[in-house]
Amino acid sequence: MACAYDPRSTGDAPSFSIVNISSEKGRGMVAARSLKAEETVLVESPLVSSQFAWNKSCNYPACDHCLRSLETVAENVARLTKTNSHILPFSEVQDKFCCSKVPCSNSCDVLYCSDACRQIAWNLYHRLLCRGDAFGDYVHPSALLLEAWKSMHYPPETTTIELLSRLVARVRCCESLDKGLEPFQAMCSDIRGEASNDLALKLLGTEFKDRINVLFSLFSQAYEGEDLKEQIFTKEGFTSLLALIARNGQGIGTSPWADYVREVEKLKPLEDPSSQDSKNLDQIIDAVYADMSDKTGLEFINVEGSGLYEIHSRINHSCEPNAEVRFQLGCHTLTVVTLSDIRQGDEICISYLDECLLARSRHSRQKVMKDDYGFVCHCSRCIREKDDPDVTSEDEDEDEMDTE
Numbered sequence: 001m002a003c004a005y006d007p008r009s010t011g012d013a014p015s016f017s018i019v020n021i022s023s024e025k026g027r028g029m030v031a032a033r034s035l036k037a038e039e040t041v042l043v044e045s046p047l048v049s050s051q052f053a054w055n056k057s058c059n060y061p062a063c064d065h066c067l068r069s070l071e072t073v074a075e076n077v078a079r080l081t082k083t084n085s086h087i088l089p090f091s092e093v094q095d096k097f098c099c100s101k102v103p104c105s106n107s108c109d110v111l112y113c114s115d116a117c118r119q120i121a122w123n124l125y126h127r128l129l130c131r132g133d134a135f136g137d138y139v140h141p142s143a144l145l146l147e148a149w150k151s152m153h154y155p156p157e158t159t160t161i162e163l164l165s166r167l168v169a170r171v172r173c174c175e176s177l178d179k180g181l182e183p184f185q186a187m188c189s190d191i192r193g194e195a196s197n198d199l200a201l202k203l204l205g206t207e208f209k210d211r212i213n214v215l216f217s218l219f220s221q222a223y224e225g226e227d228l229k230e231q232i233f234t235k236e237g238f239t240s241l242l243a244l245i246a247r248n249g250q251g252i253g254t255s256p257w258a259d260y261v262r263e264v265e266k267l268k269p270l271e272d273p274s275s276q277d278s279k280n281l282d283q284i285i286d287a288v289y290a291d292m293s294d295k296t297g298l299e300f301i302n303v304e305g306s307g308l309y310e311i312h313s314r315i316n317h318s319c320e321p322n323a324e325v326r327f328q329l330g331c332h333t334l335t336v337v338t339l340s341d342i343r344q345g346d347e348i349c350i351s352y353l354d355e356c357l358l359a360r361s362r363h364s365r366q367k368v369m370k371d372d373y374g375f376v377c378h379c380s381r382c383i384r385e386k387d388d389p390d391v392t393s394e395d396e397d398e399d400e401m402d403t404e
């Protein structure tokens, strides 16, 4: 149930369409009308999403469906700074980020942030995955699969086998298997045969060469059935899905603390930003971040997971992106927001690379795209810079060291 942003409901003209861009890039997203900077182009819920396994077992409490944090802002700050000493102002802003803890009605151990999430999860996949009050049974094949996955994939986590468990359950819960399989097959139509094995190893690491067999065996024991024997429960079918979650899985991060900071920062200009209250607020925020950095590490402050998004998976990469993905609703709902004005008919691109890599030379960026993403980048910037001298990343590293 991908809920694409439907501009008809707001009265706006559609903001994008998916069209063939070029033989090198395949399909992509183009602006269906002129767009202003900071415009929301797409709001989409994932086909499947899941919290990362270690993130969950390290007690980052989250809604089992939408990954909204189940902590209050104060609880979140206390856990990550390991102290109750930070007194946060604006309690009314903190209250905005409080949510319920709704248990699964079949008595398993999962919690949701609302009755709506409980019901959606139940109808879409959880009714086939729920183990009821046998959740503590660690010899259950699905529990063995998850433990095996955790022993192979330590933090920083990039994907989770749970996405595949939910994918299979979601397909089976659909009115017909063909309809259920359709979006996933469309997403991995280009990852078949040897290519799927190569891609999975490239993305997950060559150490997964033997591990894929172990995971396939445990996955089959947990979920195999005659119905999906050919499409999913063959080594090739399983490997292409593994490559799919590694390649197309979009990272998701939620944090009541970050949401609170964003909201209180917006209040500042209403008051005088140079006032003592505003300065105090900055000091409180800085002190909390410093403490989180010391006690937990800033890279581990979020509830983290990943999801597969149908429309978002059609957006191509550019080394000069004109849009970006944001999780600004505190849950797994993704938004794509423009970074600059975009003319009607222009391609809307996001960056698959982080800021640091984007700052590198064409040669280095092309190498990362080829090695880590498996394609040659044909974005406007790479085309413009095609005559630039080749500078390897080692040269760039040396340059950086020379200037230190």
Ligand SMILES: C[S@@+](CC[C@H](N)C(=O)[O-])C[C@H]1O[C@@H](n2cnc3c(N)ncnc32)[C@H](O)[C@@H]1O
Binding pocket: 024, 025, 026, 027, 028, 248, 312, 313, 314, 315, 316, 317, 318, 373, 374, 375, 376, 377, 378, 379
């Ligand atoms: C997430 S998909 C994007 C949608 C895809 N173009 C399609 O037709 O479905 C990523 C794939 O698109 C292609 N792609 C994305 N950005 C590209 C770029 N800048 N240059 C060349 N190919 C690109 C690559 O084949 C890549 O593996």
